[in-house]
Amino acid sequence: MPKGNKELHDLGTLTTEKSSTVEDNIALLRELVSHLRQNRTQLRQEWARRITEAKLLTAMSQEEIFTEATAVYDNYVEALETGTFEALQAYARNLSERIIPRGVETHEVIGIVLLLRDVLARSLFAKYQHDFALLFRILDAYEPAANRIANTVSVGFVQERERTIRQQQEAIRELSTPVLQVRERLLILPIIGVIDPQRSRQLTEQLLRGIRTNRAKVVVIDITGVAAMDSNVANALVQTVEATRLLGATVIVTGLSPEIAQTLVTIGVDLAKMNTVGDLQGGIEEAERLLGYKVVPISETAQLA
Amino acid sequence: MEVPILKQGSYLIATFQAALTDEDLLKLQDALVMQVGKYRSRGVIIDVTALDVMDSFAARTLRSLAYMVRLRGADTVIVGIQPEVAFAMVQLGLTLESVRIALDLEEGLAIMDQRTKTGKGLALVDQRAKRGVLREK
Numbered sequence: 001m002p003k004g005n006k007e008l009h010d011l012g013t014l015t016t017e018k019s020s021t022v023e024d025n026i027a028l029l030r031e032l033v034s035h036l037r038q039n040r041t042q043l044r045q046e047w048a049r050r051i052t053e054a055k056l057l058t059a060m061s062q063e064e065i066f067t068e069a070t071a072v073y074d075n076y077v078e079a080l081e082t083g084t085f086e087a088l089q090a091y092a093r094n095l096s097e098r099i100i101p102r103g104v105e106t107h108e109v110i111g112i113v114l115l116l117r118d119v120l121a122r123s124l125f126a127k128y129q130h131d132f133a134l135l136f137r138i139l140d141a142y143e144p145a146a147n148r149i150a151n152t153v154s155v156g157f158v159q160e161r162e163r164t165i166r167q168q169q170e171a172i173r174e175l176s177t178p179v180l181q182v183r184e185r186l187l188i189l190p191i192i193g194v195i196d197p198q199r200s201r202q203l204t205e206q207l208l209r210g211i212r213t214n215r216a217k218v219v220v221i222d223i224t225g226v227a228a229m230d231s232n233v234a235n236a237l238v239q240t241v242e243a244t245r246l247l248g249a250t251v252i253v254t255g256l257s258p259e260i261a262q263t264l265v266t267i268g269v270d271l272a273k274m275n276t277v278g279d280l281q282g283g284i285e286e287a288e289r290l291l292g293y294k295v296v297p298i299s300e301t302a303q304l305a
Numbered sequence: 306m307e308v309p310i311l312k313q314g315s316y317l318i319a320t321f322q323a324a325l326t327d328e329d330l331l332k333l334q335d336a337l338v339m340q341v342g343k344y345r346s347r348g349v350i351i352d353v354t355a356l357d358v359m360d361s362f363a364a365r366t367l368r369s370l371a372y373m374v375r376l377r378g379a380d381t382v383i384v385g386i387q388p389e390v391a392f393a394m395v396q397l398g399l400t401l402e403s404v405r406i407a408l409d410l411e412e413g414l415a416i417m418d419q420r421t422k423t424g425k426g427l428a429l430v431d432q433r434a435k436r437g438v439l440r441e442k
Contacts (some may be wrong), residue, residue, distance in 0.1 A: 193436030215408060239395045246391035246400070248384070248407035 032124070044073050047112075047119045056108045057206045059278055060099070062281065072153075076116060080145050100157075109157045110122050113150045120146070124202040146303065153191060162257040177203045179210035185217040186287050187282070192225030200236035204243055211247045218287040219244055220279045224255030241274055250290060251275060254283035266281035307368045308333045312344055316417055318410070320352040330366045337370060341377045349374050353412050354385030355420055364399035369397040381405060382414035 003064075036043065048069045051057055057065055071091065079088040124142065128135035176199070180188050189207055207219065221240070222230075229237075241251045253276045256264075277283040288295065306329060311318045317340055319333060337349055351367065353359070371381035382405045386394075394400065407413040 204392060205388065208391055211408070212388055217408075217414075242400045243388075243391040245393040246386045246394060246406055247388065248386075248412060 014100075021237060023288055024137070025141050028119070029080060029083075029145070032138060032142055033077055034128060035124070036077045036080070036120065037162065040073065040077075043119060043123055047073065047116050050115050050119060051112050054111060056111050056115075057104060059102045059104055071095075072112075072116070077151055078140075079149050079152075083145070085148065088149060089152055089156055092153045093160055096160035098156045101163055106154075106158060106161070107180040110150070110154045113153045117146045117150055132231065157269065173199060173202060174294075177206050179206055181210075181214050181216070181285065183288065183291070183293065185215060185291060186220070186284070187211065187216045187218075188220045188222060188284070190222045190225065190280075193227075195226060195229075195233045195236070197236065198234065200240070204236070204240045205241065208243060208247060209251050211244065216249050218250050218290050220252045220254055220280065220287050221262070222255045222283065223253065224257070226260070229260045229263060231267045231269055234264055238270065238273065252277055252283045252286055254280050257288060258301050311338060312340075313365060315345070315347040315421070316350055316414070317341065317344065317348070318350045319345045321355050323398065324358060325363070327362050327366075330363055334366055334370045334373070338373045339350060339423065341374055341379045346379050347421045348380045348382065350410065350413045351381065351383045352385045352413075353383060353389070353390075354409070354434060356390060359386070359390050359394055359399065361397060361399055364394060364401060368404055370403055378417070380417065382407050382413040382416055385409050406416060 044066075048062075048066050051065055052062070052071065060068070072095070075088045075091045081083055099109075121139070122141070124135065124138055146281060172259075176193060178190070179192075182188050187207075187210055189203070189210075191203065195203070207221075210216065211219065221237075223237075226233075237253070241253070244251045251274065255273050256276060275286075277286050285295075306323060306325065308319050308321055308325065310333075310395075311320070317337060319337060325333070335404065340346070349370075355361075367383060371383070374381045383401065384407045386406065389410060405416065407416050
């Protein structure tokens with residue numbers, strides 16, 4: 001806290017000067033805000049023009065940009081005036097929620113906020129060009145607040161984006177590991193796509209829970225949809241098979257592609273404990289055999305009867 | 306805490322009520338290996354449904370228990386390992402190799418019946434054979 005220490009040191013001698021600069025600052029900000037309010041229309045248009053010029057927010061129409069620009073402008077001025085960022089933060093979050101699905105990128109959002117900052121700073125330069133001392137003091141008041149606003153909006157956007165991504169990841173993960181019962185005591189687990197450690201863990205957990213609830217005896221894991229496999233994934237698969245055995249069930253792995261078979265043999269993963277069958281059909285037939293089922297055409301059963 | 310050992314027909318059933326100390330586990334092992342001979346049991350079922358954690362000592366003791374029981378002429382089935390416990394065990398490399406495992410007590414008894422009736426048993430219950438046996442009765 002260097003600032004606090006300094007203030008403590010200066011307390012005796014500089015109190016009056018200090019409080020006067022703070023008051024000064026507030027007065028300057030007030031002046032600044034009234035300036036921005038007066039020139040609202042013009043500055044807003046200038047900003048929107050510069051956004052279009054810089055080819056930002058191409059996903060949005062001209063009118064939309066203008067409407068959003070107006071709202072951001074007003075929130076911006078308000079944040080400058082009150083020094084509180086909650087309203088702006090909430091608006092930034094709301095805006096992000098609306099524009100993220102339309103493919104607006106992070107650099108665009110940061111770009112437009114910085115543009116606004118530039119536009120406003122230029123208007124200040126234009127207004128106070130005759131009095132440099134006053135201009136500097138105005139900028140001293142303006143810059144920290146403006147930077148903080150830019151920061152708040154950008155961070156809000158990125159956070160919102162991350163939240164969206166997390167949500168989608170979760171949804172995909174939930175959907176991507178269906179454990180299905182095809183016959184009494186027989187489950188199938190089709191795996192499609194890339195398996196990362198987190199997914200393989202979730203897969204195993206879901207499978208084990210499925211075995212418990214369905215009282216399964218045989219599980220067919222079909223990996224036709226898995227494009228590639230490294231030693232980590234292969235080991236995770238071996239672990240899944242072992243954990244399944246601890247619940248008293250048997251695993252049959254099906255659909256190993258030639259590439260995967262080659263990689264597995266080359267990297268030397270021990271798949272001896274695994275029961276593998278060529279395709280899903282073969283796997284289910286093998287499982288039925290283990291469970292004591294036999295599929296017989298109706299004509300044959302009629303003959304038997 | 307002692308683990309109660311119940312005699313059910315030609316089987317012995319030991320049900321864990323809570324996590325056991327190493328000493329309790331060894332006591333259980335001794336008692337079971339002794340009683341298998343005493344009651345001329347054909348099988349031992351160990352129910353660990355109540356366990357929410359299984360450490361390496363417990364896993365090793367269960368494995369050696371199964372081997373000892375086999376040498377005394379009976380089979381062992383461990384039943385009721387919880388999904389979370391199974392997952393943790395695999396990550397610790399405790400896979401209870403070559404020990405028979407079943408989902409729950411009911412399943413364990415079915416496997417035992419299967420094995421004792423058909424002599425050399427199968428890993429899985431053969432439903433057709435089971436139905437055949439039922440019909441003969």
